[in-house]
Structures are given as structure tokens and as C-alpha cells.
Amino acid sequence: MIELVNVSKIYDDKSRALKDVNLTVYENETLGIVGESGSGKSTLLRLIHLMEQPTSGDLLFKQTSTLKWTKKDIRRQKEKMSMLFQHFNLLSNLTVLENILLPLKLQKRLNKEKALSLLEFVGLKDKANSYPSQLSGGQKQRVALARALITEPQVLLLDEATSALDIQTTEEILRLLDEVKRKYHPTIVFVSHDLEVIKKTCDRVLVMEKGEIVAESKVSKSQLGTEGLTYKEKAIKVLSS
Numbered sequence: 001m002i003e004l005v006n007v008s009k010i011y012d013d014k015s016r017a018l019k020d021v022n023l024t025v026y027e028n029e030t031l032g033i034v035g036e037s038g039s040g041k042s043t044l045l046r047l048i049h050l051m052e053q054p055t056s057g058d059l060l061f062k063q064t065s066t067l068k069w070t071k072k073d074i075r076r077q078k079e080k081m082s083m084l085f086q087h088f089n090l091l092s093n094l095t096v097l098e099n100i101l102l103p104l105k106l107q108k109r110l111n112k113e114k115a116l117s118l119l120e121f122v123g124l125k126d127k128a129n130s131y132p133s134q135l136s137g138g139q140k141q142r143v144a145l146a147r148a149l150i151t152e153p154q155v156l157l158l159d160e161a162t163s164a165l166d167i168q169t170t171e172e173i174l175r176l177l178d179e180v181k182r183k184y185h186p187t188i189v190f191v192s193h194d195l196e197v198i199k200k201t202c203d204r205v206l207v208m209e210k211g212e213i214v215a216e217s218k219v220s221k222s223q224l225g226t227e228g229l230t231y232k233e234k235a236i237k238v239l240s241s
């Protein structure tokens with residue numbers, strides 16, 4: 001579905017965020033990406049979301065290289081992807097319903113019925129005319145999820161989407177995400193530093209360190225002691241055993 005081939009990203013200030021990353025995201029899987037702060041997780045998501053370009057290497061969607069894509073090709077692919085952020089990124093001057101409709105407005109194909117049915121799906125039917133400031137963190141992320149789903153994306157990208165939420169609210173969002181998977185079958189890339197969240201949600205996990213993928217693990221549900229281990233060792237142990 002998505003492939004990165006020898007992808008490196010060096011920013012203008014010469015900081016190297018990604019180094020020779022090779023990775024395949026398979027259709028309909030939920031791939032987790034974990035790693036310590038600064039390891040390159042968000043950079044990787046921004047490249048997949050076509051918000052930034054690799055300095056070298058290639059990014060492919062369904063076996064098609066993006067290297068020679070026109071602005072129109074990029075826009076078409078972007079319309080098939082949605083991203084969720086840690087701090088929700090809702091527009092404070094728009095109501096909940098207007099926020100959810102925003103991606104369709106940008107694509108000039110408004111559909112209020114669809115927005116209302118998604119609002120019902122995320123359990124916030126009665127909040128259509130509220131403003132983001134009137135919602136809790138968990139409710140804001142539900143609105144962001146409804147907004148992400150309104151374009152029927154093939155790919156959902158989550159950057160620390162539950163990291164600003166408490167444990168119970170995180171559980172609620174993860175349950176909703178399970179429903180999203182059953183109902184819409186998107187391909188998901190879930191970035192988090194929280195191994196427990198990744199473990200509950202993902203089929204497969206990659207561990208990043210200093211811009212490189214240093215380990216891959218299938219997720220299993222057993223629990224082991226992890227005191228005194230490095231992040232990489234801990235990740236492998238918690239995620240696979």
C-alpha cells in the first residue's frame with residue numbers, strides 16, 4: 001500500500017531526521033511506530049502524508065513512485081489520507097459540525113447528512129452546534145476522528161493521538177478506533193511513545209532510534225518486567241515477548 005525506499009530526510013539546519021528508512025505498510029494493517037522523542041516518528045508521518053518531501057529516496061503508493069508526481073497527483077493522494085494529532089487541531093471559531101465538514105468544504109462537496117451520521121458514530125450527536133472550547137479532550141478527539149473519516153480515507157495517520165488523554169479516555173478512543181477498523185477497513189499508521197497503547201491497537205510495530213528503524217515486532221498480548229532495559233529492548237519485550 002505504502003512503501004518507503006531508502007528514504008532520508010535532512011532539514012535545512014542539517015539535522016538528519018530520517019536515515020535510509022525502508023518500510024512497507026500493508027493494506028488494511030494497523031502499523032505502530034514507537035521510539036523515543038526525536039527519533040523521527042512525526043517526520044515519517046509527515047512524509048507519508050505528503051506534507052514534506054524526502055531529501056533522498058522514494059515514497060510509493062500502490063507501487064507508484066511519487067518522485068515525478070504533479071501537484072494534482074499529490075492533492076489526489078492527500079484526499080485519500082487523514083491525520084489525527086495529539087492536540088486535535090480543531091478550528092476554535094467553527095462549530096463541531098462545521099469542523100467535521102471542513103475537509104469536504106475544501107473539496108467543494110459538502111454533505112451535512114454524512115457529517116451528522118459520523119457525529120452519531122463517535123457518540124456526539126448532541127454536540128453538533130457546540131464549539132471546541134466547550135468540549136473535553138476526549139470529545140475533541142472524537143470530533144477530530146469524525147472529521148478524519150468524512151472523506152472516507154484509505155489511510156489514517158495518527159500522531160500521538162491519545163497522548164494528551166487520560167487512561168480511561170484513551171481506552172474510549174481505542175475502542176472507537178476498533179469500530180472504525182471493522183466498519184471502514186483503513187490502513188493505519190499509529191505513532192506513539194506509549195507501548196501499551198500500541199500493543200492494544202496494532203498488528204505490527206516498528207521501533208525507531210535516531211532516524212532509523214532498528215527493530216520490528218509482531219504484537220502479542222503477554223506482559224513482562226521491563227525495568228533497566230533500553231527503550232529498544234523494552235519495546236521488543238513489551239510488544240512481542
Ligand SMILES: Nc1ncnc2c1ncn2[C@@H]1O[C@H](COP(=O)(O)OP(=O)(O)OP(=O)(O)O)[C@@H](O)[C@H]1O
Binds near residue numbers: 035039042
Ligand atoms: N522542521 C524541522 N526543522 C528542523 N529539524 C526538525 C524539523 N522537524 C523535526 N526536526 C528534527 O528531526 C528529528 C526528528 O524529529 P521528529 O519530530 O520526527 O521526532 P519524533 O520522534 O516525532 O519526536 P516526539 O516523540 O518528540 O514527537 C529531531 O531531531 C528534530 O529536531
Ligand SMILES: [Mg+2]
Binds near residue numbers: 041042043159
Ligand atoms: Mg512527534
